[in-house]
Amino acid sequence: MTDSPHRLNSSSSDANFKLSWDIVRSKIIQLDKSSIDSILAHDNPQEPTIVLPDGRKFFWYLAIGSMNNPISLYLRDLIPIISYPVRCLNHRIVFRGAAGMADLEPCQEAEFDGVVHLLSEEQMAHLDKLEMTYQRIIVPTVNYQNQSHAVYAYKMEVIQPQDNHPSERYLDIIVKGCEHYGVRSDYINRLRQEQPVIPRKEPHTYQTITDVPPDVFYTLDELAKHNGTDPEHPLWICINGKILEHTGLPCSDDPAYETQKRFYNMLQTRFGGREADFEIAKGLYEPLHKLPLSEEDVSDEHRAMLEDQFLAMQFRSGQNKNSWKPVGRLRRLGKSTNSSV
The missing domain is CATH 3.10.120 (Flavocytochrome B2; Chain A, domain 1)
Known part of the structure; x- marks a missing residue:
């Protein structure tokens, strides 16, 4: 008889995540509403990039792994202008490689949830360097008000991708981020209850x-x-x-x-x-x-x-x-x- 696959226990980290977020929140300086509105006034839902009349650019980015967690973002010097939960259409999320990192692959009529961030051109260039082993692609998303938007996402550049279980730590980061940004509870529960993980070491x-x-x-x-x-x-x-x-x-x-x-x-x-x-x-x-x-x-x-x-x-x-x-x-x-x- 084989052991049943291990599932995430995210409750054990709830208290320290809250403490960590309190630390990070005190250090983040957000743009004021009028500045954000002036950027969004030039948004085109069919394009993943906003270009302002003065030439400044902003990028819509779909996070599917640790980048949907506000603490992970902060630790990588990424401060989104705005963030919101979405469904990514005609794709499914998978975990690949020796470390079980999140990836997405085309799959008709499939969907998964993630978090979209709006980043400045400087921050997107920084993110490109962090994700240099990935390919940046455009994917369709729909927010929870059924408004569609084209966004960028990162896909692994692998010839023969091999699925693997994520670590419990990694999936906990993803789940905590999903909870923080208001991703649907049924999707979060699916990650908790259905996704096997490599358990944390004692x-x-x-x-x-x-x-x-x-x-x-x-x-x-x-x-x-x-x-x-x-x-x-x-x-x-x-x-x-x-x-x-x-x-x-x-x-x-x-x-x-x-x-x-x-x-x-x-x-x-x-x-x-x-x-x-x-x-x-x-x-x-x-x-x-x-x-x-x-x-x-x-x-x-x-x-x-x-x-x-x-x-x-x-x-x-x-x-x-x-x-x-x-x-x-x-x-x-x-x-x-x-x-x-």
Whole structure:
């Protein structure tokens, strides 16, 4: 007898999502109504772009994945001018790839719900960069007042797409966003009750960085010297208070060289010589945890999850266990960080 597929439990993250949204809402500055009305006065429902007489452009964008969540948008520096729920016609939503990311595919007489955002030209260009592995297409939508509009959406560029279950974290982000923007409850309930997910890991199953030298501590200033720009100081990054040193890339003719080099460059640029927990928390938003305001605001439980996520990311990038070695722990503000995991 096989186990039944796991379904989303979104109630466990409700309280921290509310706290996170309160934080984000206090930081967002919206356009005033008169400015919005002056933009919408030039809207043509048959076009996904609004062009003003002065040449400024605005874009209607259908979010189907994490971008329908206001916190995910904020963490990617995207502030929609307006947002509203819609039905996307003659398409269905699917989840694809190793990570089970949301995609849409043509399907006559099918439909699914999502959230349409109006973005400035600058923000749409930023979104294009974020979604650079996707193709931007035009799809038909209808809002809940039965008004139609052509909008842009992003579709995976895959030759042989393989469906896969989304993670529970990812679907929770989608559901929370749908609830926030007023998507129909029957669609939300269908996601909750019918969409299988890869369950969240229990804290006791998290991977941890082991073999950290005992009683070896470094300050933030010492960590900062190892930002990857000085050959005399190999690259260090700090995860959950544990400092890792990069041991070097394989030979350039090694099949894994290019993949590992890209991962190294990404880590060096984003995390070199610094604590990485806060930045990873922003990139891998988890509704179970309150959105941290700073590195010091990341909880111990959240740090343990981020350590596990980093090790999983390292594995997916082709890094082996010898690519990084623990060299000590971080001492901050007169005290050392002694993680129990």
